[in-house]
Amino acid sequence: MNENDKSLRVALLGNPNTGKSSLFNALVGGQQQVGNYPGATVEKFVGRCTHEGQELAITDLPGLYSLNPASPDEQIAVDILLTPNVADMQVMDVIVCVLDASNLVRNLYLTTQVLELGIPSVVALNMMDVARQAEITIDVEQLSAALGVPVVVTHGSRKQGIGELRSAIASATVVATTKVTFSDPVESAIASAIAAPADQTVACQRRCFLNELALSTDVELCGDEQVESKQTTKFSDALDLCKQQFDAAGDRISMEPIARYAWINQVVSSVVECRDTDHSLVRRRWLDRVLIHPFSGSLVFLATLTLLFQAVFSWSGPAMDLIGALFEWLGSGVESLIAEGMLRSLIVDGLIAGIGGVVIFLPQILILFFFIGLMEDFGYMARAAYLMDNVMSKVGLSGKSFIPLLSSFACAIPGIMAARSIKNRNDRLATMLIAPLMSCSARLPVYILITAACIPERQVFGGWISQQALVLVSMYLLGIVVAICVAWILKKTILKGETPVFVMELPSFKVPSISIVSRKMFQQGMDFVKQAGTLILACTVLIWALAYFPRSEGTAEQLSATQTSGIQLRNSYLGRAGQAIEPVVRPLGWDWKIGIAVLASFPAREVVVGTMGVIYNLGDEEDEASEGLRDHLKNARWDHDLTKPVFTVPVGLSIMVFFALCAQCVSTLAVLKKETQSWRWPLFTFVYMTVLAYVAAWVTFVVASSSLTV
Amino acid sequence: MALELPIKSCERYLMPTLFLSDLCNRSVANVVAVHGDDDVSLRLLEMGLVPGTRVTRVGSGPLGDPLEFELLGFSLSLRKAEARRVELQVMQEVCEKDASQQ
Numbered sequence: 082m083n084e085n086d087k088s089l090r091v092a093l094l095g096n097p098n099t100g101k102s103s104l105f106n107a108l109v110g111g112q113q114q115v116g117n118y119p120g121a122t123v124e125k126f127v128g129r130c131t132h133e134g135q136e137l138a139i140t141d142l143p144g145l146y147s148l149n150p151a152s153p154d155e156q157i158a159v160d161i162l163l164t165p166n167v168a169d170m171q172v173m174d175v176i177v178c179v180l181d182a183s184n185l186v187r188n189l190y191l192t193t194q195v196l197e198l199g200i201p202s203v204v205a206l207n208m209m210d211v212a213r214q215a216e217i218t219i220d221v222e223q224l225s226a227a228l229g230v231p232v233v234v235t236h237g238s239r240k241q242g243i244g245e246l247r248s249a250i251a252s253a254t255v256v257a258t259t260k261v262t263f264s265d266p267v268e269s270a271i272a273s274a275i276a277a278p279a280d281q282t283v284a285c286q287r288r289c290f291l292n293e294l295a296l297s298t299d300v301e302l303c304g305d306e307q308v309e310s311k312q313t314t315k316f317s318d319a320l321d322l323c324k325q326q327f328d329a330a331g332d333r334i335s336m337e338p339i340a341r342y343a344w345i346n347q348v349v350s351s352v353v354e355c356r357d358t359d360h361s362l363v364r365r366r367w368l369d370r371v372l373i374h375p376f377s378g379s380l381v382f383l384a385t386l387t388l389l390f391q392a393v394f395s396w397s398g399p400a401m402d403l404i405g406a407l408f409e410w411l412g413s414g415v416e417s418l419i420a421e422g423m424l425r426s427l428i429v430d431g432l433i434a435g436i437g438g439v440v441i442f443l444p445q446i447l448i449l450f451f452f453i454g455l456m457e458d459f460g461y462m463a464r465a466a467y468l469m470d471n472v473m474s475k476v477g478l479s480g481k482s483f484i485p486l487l488s489s490f491a492c493a494i495p496g497i498m499a500a501r502s503i504k505n506r507n508d509r510l511a512t513m514l515i516a517p518l519m520s521c522s523a524r525l526p527v528y529i530l531i532t533a534a535c536i537p538e539r540q541v542f543g544g545w546i547s548q549q550a551l552v553l554v555s556m557y558l559l560g561i562v563v564a565i566c567v568a569w570i571l572k573k574t575i576l577k578g579e580t581p582v583f584v585m586e587l588p589s590f591k592v593p594s595i596s597i598v599s600r601k602m603f604q605q606g607m608d609f610v611k612q613a614g615t616l617i618l619a620c621t622v623l624i625w626a627l628a629y630f631p632r633s634e635g636t637a638e639q640l641s642a643t644q645t646s647g648i649q650l651r652n653s654y655l656g657r658a659g660q661a662i663e664p665v666v667r668p669l670g671w672d673w674k675i676g677i678a679v680l681a682s683f684p685a686r687e688v689v690v691g692t693m694g695v696i697y698n699l700g701d702e703e704d705e706a707s708e709g710l711r712d713h714l715k716n717a718r719w720d721h722d723l724t725k726p727v728f729t730v731p732v733g734l735s736i737m738v739f740f741a742l743c744a745q746c747v748s749t750l751a752v753l754k755k756e757t758q759s760w761r762w763p764l765f766t767f768v769y770m771t772v773l774a775y776v777a778a779w780v781t782f783v784v785a786s787s788s789l790t791v
Numbered sequence: 792m793a794l795e796l797p798i799k800s801c802e803r804y805l806m807p808t809l810f811l812s813d814l815c816n817r818s819v820a821n822v823v824a825v826h827g828d829d830d831v832s833l834r835l836l837e838m839g840l841v842p843g844t845r846v847t848r849v850g851s852g853p854l855g856d857p858l859e860f861e862l863l864g865f866s867l868s869l870r871k872a873e874a875r876r877v878e879l880q881v882m883q884e885v886c887e888k889d890a891s892q893q
Contacts, residue, residue: 147837151830186863187839215864295833334828338836342844366849369866375853467868471854474870480857582831582873583857584838587866 088129088136090172091250092161094195095179096188097144098460098588100207102126103597104179104237105141108247132247140173146187148194148288149295151504162198163288175253176202177246182212182219183589185353189345190338196228196257198288203249204232205242211589218354227348229257238594261344263336266326267294274319286316293320294327295334368590373464382468385461386487389452393445393491393522400444408437423629431625436618442492443606445522449491450602453484453499458593463585470583476565477572479503479581482512486564489519490557493749497756498605507576511568513756514766517749518564520557520741523687527740528556530690534714535733552734556741563742563773624681627655655681669739669775670732670782672719679739684747686740731785735778743774811840811869811877812858814848820879821845827876839863840877 093108095101109128126141145155148162162173178195180188196202204225212219225232231249235242262268271290327333371377412429419425456462462484470480481503489496496516503509520528532549539548572578628650650656659677666676674693682689693714717727744750750763757763814820822844825832839862840846849866850859857870 146834149830149833149837151834184863184865187865190837190839328828334833335825335836335841338833339841342839342841369850369859373850373852373859375851379853463868467852467857467859470870471852471856474856583868583870584831584834584873585868586838587859587868589865 088138089174089251091137091139091175091177092173093139093141093177093179094158094162094191095144095205095207096146096181096184096191098586099144099179099181099184099188100237100591101144101179102141102237103594104205104207104235104246105139106597106600107235107237107240107243108137109139130247132244132251135251137247137250139177145191147191149292159292162195162200173200175250176200177205177250178202179205179207182206182209183215183217185212185217185219186342186345186349189349190341192228193261193341193344194288196230196260199256201253201256202230203246203253204228204230205235205246206232207235207237209234210236211591216355220352220354224348224352227352229260230255261341263340267323267336270319270323274316290316290320291337294323295337369464369587372461373467373587378464378468382465385456385465389449389487392448392452397444397448401441404441404444405437408433408440412437426629427622427625430629431622432618434625440610442522443610445491446495447602447606449488449495450605451598453488453495454598454601455593458591458598460588460590463587466585467587474580474583476568477578477580478508478511478568479583481581481583481585482508485512485516486519489516489521492521492523493517493519493746494752495605497749497752498608500756503581505578505581507572507578508581510757510762511571511576513753514571514762514769515564515568517744517746517766517770518560518567518742520560521686521746523685523746524556524740526687526690528553528737530693530711530714531728531733531736533711535728535730535736537730552737556737559738559741563777567769567773624655624684627658628653628681630654650677668782669735669778670729670786671736672727674717675727675732675736679736679743679745682745684745686743686745689740689745729786730789731782734785735782738781739774739778741774742770742777744770809879809881810875811846811848811860811879812871812874814846814860814874814879814881816848816850818881819845819847820881823878823880825877831873832876835869835873835876838867846877846879 093101093105105126105128109130128139128141130137130139140161142158142161143155145158147155148159150156150159162176176195176198178192180192192204206219206221206224209219221232221234231253233242233246233249235246263271271287274286274290324333327336332339372381412433415428415433416425419428453462456465466480466483468480469483473480473482482500485496485499485503487496488499493516496519497513500509500512500516503512532552536549536552540546541548541551572580630653651660655677659673659680662676662680663673666673666679671679678689678693714728715726719725719727744767750767753763753766754760809820811820811822822840822842824842825835825840844862847861848858849861851857852859852868855871857868858874859866859868860874861867
């Protein structure tokens with residue numbers, strides 16, 4: 082706190098897509114931390130830099146269009162500016178408004194609102210190169226005179242104008258006076274509500290008054306005690322009176338935008354010289370004609386998805402193999418160092434296997450985040466949402482839900498994290514709750530093993546498609562179809578709400594900045610390792626302990642090591658639990674061994690492969706490609722009837738359907754907890770998915786057995 | 792001249808009201824009003840759809856929804872449902888090259 086007292090607190094504010102984050106990076110360099118705003122999942126970027134001995138603490142606020150907040154991101158930015166105590170932030174000393182020079186009119190809307198807050202401000206005129214290309218000439222001095230604050234021309238990605246901006250921030254003392262005056266009834270109402278000379282709180286109260294006048298819903302804008310105490314009855318009386326007057330006239334909400342745009346148009350007409358307004362859109366039009374054309378746009382979209390999947394699934398292969406080999410080497414290294422016993426088992430089977438199980442998905446997650454970041458920075462994400470909106474709106478979601486769901490095919494964790502971009506709470510929740518239904522990469526090993534063991538190799542449809550491939554594709558489709566139904570039901574019941582509105586800017590295309598994209602990728606990768614890693618590790622150790630204890634001694638001499646581990650498992654707590662739950666899994670066609678394999682795979686689905694290896698007396702070094710495990714599964718027989726094979730087609734289908742729909746993934750549940758800030762939703766997800774998986778597996782088994790015997 | 796004014800305003804009232812959702816591709820129109828008094832209408836106004844703003848419809852998504860518009864030098868996409876809130880007046884003669892002010 083002492084350190085904070087010396088440094089200037091600076092807020093970086095601007096519309097989305099103004100190059101704000103590259104400007105932030107240029108200002109603070111590597112000196113930045115990412116955190117979360119208290120009680121919210123919006124990322125908070127704070128960076129530090131110094132200018133001639135003066136330290137600047139710069140906060141990069143979420144992009145917003147107006148101080149009348151319409152989404153959680155915007156709400157946070159507004160809270161920080163108006164009622165800093167609510168957001169646990171201190172009052173800002175300086176506000177930097179970032180403007181997109183090529184889109185000045187709409188950008189100035191927010192600026193005029195911000196300049197009225199009574200906080201010293203600086204305007205950073207960014208993306209001047211784009212404006213110049215579009216033959217837009219801006220008289221910077223005149224703009225500065227009109228706004229009443231210093232205007233600095235910057236170029237964030239080329240680091241131009243950064244020194245000037247820093248010095249303007251350090252010496253910012255100018256408080257702009259209110260530029261836009263409203264019609265007499267409003268001004269007199271404000272005057273009677275707040276009767277004091279212009280200081281910061283009064284300026285903020287003016288803003289609060291306007292917000293409460295415009296927003297029909299009861300947004301807790303000025304809810305903290307400090308402001309509330311000053312919110313006299315005079316304030317609310319004047320507000321109510323004003324509201325009534327405007328509701329009668331029918332222009333309550335349009336009053337502010339009309340007045341501001343009138344002022345802006347007047348300023349812009351004297352400051353901006355533009356030879357051809359439509360020129361700026363020519364390049365974008367050409368690209369957009371291809372990228373969001375109903376036909377070619379859809380083709381490009383499908384091609385992009387294919388490339389994305391290709392990258393996530395095959396390019397990550399070598400890195401994943403490397404990580405796998407590294408952990409194996411580590412395991413065997415520790416094995417040779419420590420004598421056989423509990424400690425070695427804990428380290429090798431528990432810790433190393435547990436951490437390795439998480440880290441092995443890191444390459445896929447990083448590649449996915451890199452591609453998504455690239456698409457976001459380029460401006461393609463908004464186009465993808467635009468293309469998918471129609472389909473998504475049919476189930477009550479919007480185009481913005483598509484990318485999180487797409488990411489979930491690689492892994493539900495980045496998918497759930499990507500849902501942050503969705504404004505509406507219910508839509509965001511619905512998206513996060515159905516994301517784990519997408520068949521993620523961890524299900525693939527299970528599908529491959531069970532398909533190989535249970536589904537006969539046969540060509541169907543005239544020899545064109547193999548039956549095994551067909552089963553694999555059906556599993557992916559099953560997840561999608563169920564997710565659509567669940568989303569529809571959720572939106573009709575507990576997450577009731579209108580189909581979200583879709584008012585979205587299609588930003589101009591820009592060359593993606595590799596440094597920003599990589600920084601974001603590593604940040605999210607670290608997030609994944611930290612958040613999911615700790616919990617999955619704890620669970621892996623727990624499962625290990627349940628499978629390890631109690632030790633049964635004396636069998637080791639007569640039997641081979643793998644047989645020992647099989648017997649050991651049978652007698653362990655986990656094994657006993659498996660036998661106890663056998664009545665529950667019998668309707669699905671499973672024996673107790675499958676039951677405990679599924680139980681043990683609670684931390685992560687792919688664990689089931691290793692567990693089955695152990696259970697079927699094979700040791701845990703098996704993977705899905707091993708012929709041995711496949712053959713052993715094929716040869717597995719029921720305990721009570723040794724002529725009956727366990728892994729029949731109905732059993733295989735029922736196992737796969739169960740895994741397609743179940744929530745056997747601690748990391749997903751942990752991320753859900755983190756993102757929703759409550760245990761309620763991960764619990765809900767686990768229960769609904771497990772029930773769904775159980776019922777679907779049962780139906781599959783019953784239908785498959787009867788149709789195959791008939 | 793004095794007679795012309797009432798006739799003109801008559802014509803305006805006789806013509807069916809045009810909304811942003813009905814604007815043909817590549818046509819240009821001026822915003823007359825945004826209907827509704829909730830957050831969505833407020834956001835439409837704040838995005839620049841205030842009376843007098845010139846809007847061009849430039850395309851539509853697959854299956855005809857959402858729609859894409861250009862105004863004030865940027866590109867905005869809206870669903871038909873939201874576009875229906877915006878009342879327009881079609882510009883009879885729009886020269887692509889005039890309007891020197893953004």
